[in-house]
Amino acid sequence: MSDMGDGTRCVHAGLPEPEPGQPFLPGPVFAAPYHLDPFQGPSAAPNGYGRPDNPTRRLLEAAIGELEGGDCRVFASGQAAITGLLLTVLRPGDTVVLPTDGYFPVRAFATDVLAELGVRVRYAPTVGPYPALDGVRLVLVETPANPGLDVVDVAALAHQAHAAGALLAVDNTTATPLGQRPLDLGADLVVASGTKALTGHSDLLLGYLASRSAKLLDALTGWRNLTGAIPGPFDAWLAHRSLATLDLRLARQTANAAAVAALLAGRTDVTGLRWPGRPEDPAYPVASAQMRRMPGVLSFDLGDADRVGRFVDAARLVVAATSFGGLHTTADRRAQWGDDTAPGFVRLSCGVEDTADLAADIAAALDASGPAD
């Protein structure tokens, strides 16, 4: 299916060959131990114990791997995948470069754990400038970055990293593999949260890593097996079921984000609008060249915390929630979680509601909430 369109690839991703009497997507296999062959033991069949082996998980990994264009390993959450990557690749004395403006628990992990282990941590804003990468072991970027939505030219940074002997990992959470394929752009690794748009129903946590390097995959698989950061079979199955509609969900989310961005751009009571799909956005030149579609997430500032509260309270179709990429439109005032955004900064994640309904509701809620005090 690799020669076909996004919708076709999503519907078929990771499914077994059709077999009469069998479902399209086999149901979750619940097992801690499996029956073993009494003579040959675990060498006789693929499944021996649930931590290293689960057939439901393997089908999901095949599906995400097809979409990313590499081999995939799923983890219990995005954070489990990211920390698994960092702890597998980095050793005391190594240097890692992390984004200043990315997912903030990654910075917290660097301060609380990596620095304690003797890993040198350097920071660079997503848009750059990046430090000289000589002596750096790993560069981790997020593009578009959550929550500020800046982007970085992955191919150019991969070139710079490889010239210096560093690995490049790209957090693909916001874009999803339909938005961009970092491995095609030269990244060594993709890491992502599947909790967000990838699965999109706000009902599970998931993370994954993808790569074309057998050596890296072996090390990451070994790490996962020894630390046990696996998703359960039911979550893996739910995630796989949700992947079939990824193309449809993203299409509506992107259309909704475009309409909401156009609406917000025309208002004087909204500042700091960011959406990489707007030609006026500073991220647009790189995003439009590098990405195949734009995310359903945008960010802006409503001036102060109380106005954000009034706006969400007045809206019928926007609910207050963290996370993003789901079916329902959500707004998150990031500062309430202790990250370093301004008090009125909002990350808005457009759901799959009708575009006209959503735009009208957001316009009315902005009017009703009045300007910031």
Ligand SMILES: *Cc1c(COP(=O)(O)O)cnc(C)c1O
């Ligand atoms: C949410 C998120 C994560 C962490 O994923 P979880 O599934 O919540 O652990 C990592 N990176 C980015 C960009 C995210 O948005």
